[in-house]
Amino acid sequence: MLLLQYHNLLIQSLLQERFAPDAQATAIDQIISDFDNVTYHVSTPETKTKILISLSVKCFKDLEKYGVDALLEREYGSYIISPPENGFDFSLVVDLENLPPTPEEKEELILKIALLKRNALAAPFEQAFDEFDHLSAEAAKNSLDLSVPEDSGTEVKSLHYREEESIYIRASHDRVTVIFSILFREETDSVFGKVFLQEFVDARRRAIQNAPQVLYSNKEPPLEIRSAPGLKTSDDIAYVTFVLFPRHITRERRNGCISHIEIFRDYFHYHIKCSKAYMHSRMRFRVAEFLKVLNRAKPETDEDKKTTASGRRFGTR
Template sequence: MLMLQYHNLLIQAILTERFAIDAVPTAIDQVISDFDNVTYHVSTPESKSRILISLSIKCFKDLQKYGVDELLLREYGDYAISPPETGYDFSLIIDLDNLPSDQESKERLIENIALLKRNAIAAPFEKAFSQFDTLAAEAAKNSIDLSVPEDSGSEVMAIHYRDEEAIFIRPSHDRVTVIFSTVFREDTDRVFGKVFLQEFVDARRRSIQNAPQVLYSNKEPPLEIRSVPGLKTSDDVGYVTFVLFPRHISREKREITISHIQIFRDYFHYHIKCSKAYMHSRMRYRVAEFLKVLNRAKPEVAEKERKTASGRRFR
């Protein structure tokens, strides 16, 4: 098992190859799929030296409520185009004849474009952290005890990034609560999920006291989002809650916190599938070993009786 990357490796590889000094411009027309129903289209529709990169993301309309357009213009303003490519939500063009001169700037540009999905989904998190700063400042001004939770009445930001799953973010004056709804397609997935999430809780108790608090509830949604319409309450739905305290969302840690937490669902289900694959491989190995034992336990085949020409039998 491994840690999933925040950037798209294929986009990084394509741009690294095209940005090389001795690279020969060639035509590109490639559709790339990523986690969470995200699709990229990398192409050269006008000329081989102008690369068009387009992003399609299921929850883009939700993200627009929380400032994704402004965030993407901030990150890719020099390269963004409007309107985007037909069928996609955001597009940018890279002119290979007008790249940064130094290698370090090229590498930063490649990394930033490969993080296109991460930067798009970061919009509601940045808005929630900004609201947290405002609420915390007001609480300090009014001499409110920051260690006492208070219902601030702030908006619950809902990002429906998958067909039946969503991320809910709610800022308050002392914390930011992030809740993932996740659907378990099989009963075994639910069992593995509970084991993994219990390990999150136990690890925090044992040795990682500074980690965010992790809570898990099955079927019943947490109190913070029960007012949100359209929540599912079936047995195959679970809710994972992360409580981010000020130490997790300080100015120095916000970017890495956003990167870590938004990929949690993919990381979680990836490890469930890896665990199931490992269990199946061990089961197949044990079955093969048992078959060897059974084969060794079989009695030797008795030698067939023989007959003489007169009909007498002997061994």
């Protein structure tokens, strides 16, 4: 089982080559595609010593409503250029002649740039966690029983990050709920997906008691998002709900929680494709074995037999 990386490996390796002390400044012009309809453009449009990294995200307009500009300003600061490159949502420039002095700081900058997509998509999660802090503090002040669910009336944050697929996030005083809508375009994907998702649901009950609660529903959207606009009901659409309790979103765990949950959809579909590839390889192996059996069982014909002088026949095999 493979755990996908949260950062873009191509951007990381490219910057590591250019940040090396003995690296020669060369021209760059690369388009890099990432998961979730994300595209990067890494180029040197002005001079070979200034690398421009641009990001295009399908749901960037949604992210702007949830404070992505402030988050990116916090993470990348003086590297940001405005307006961004034409056709992209966000751009930053790294000057190779003005890099951080120590190798550790250079590696930190490389990783931060490689995490550009992750950091952009983290904006609504961070906002939801801040809402949770506020609501839980108000609940404690009012002596509200934190074990009793309550309709807090908070906004359902929607990220339409793929065609016909979205992420919904809602904070309340005792939890943060994250819901993925997943579209199965093929019938076989739907079959494999249901098996995987049921395993997510059952894993917590069997062994992993501290894991977030996972709920799975087919066709019918969960109650938390039924008021959200643009919901579609179809046999090809499933909803996966992660319920994050206070122990999952402490200050120390929040960054890791965001990274893990963001990659869920890619992780899920990657393993569906791996399962299909494994099944096909086993099927091809069995067909090859059956063909060998059939070839051994092929009956002899008259052409395969020869006759002796006395008229007796014998096979050539």
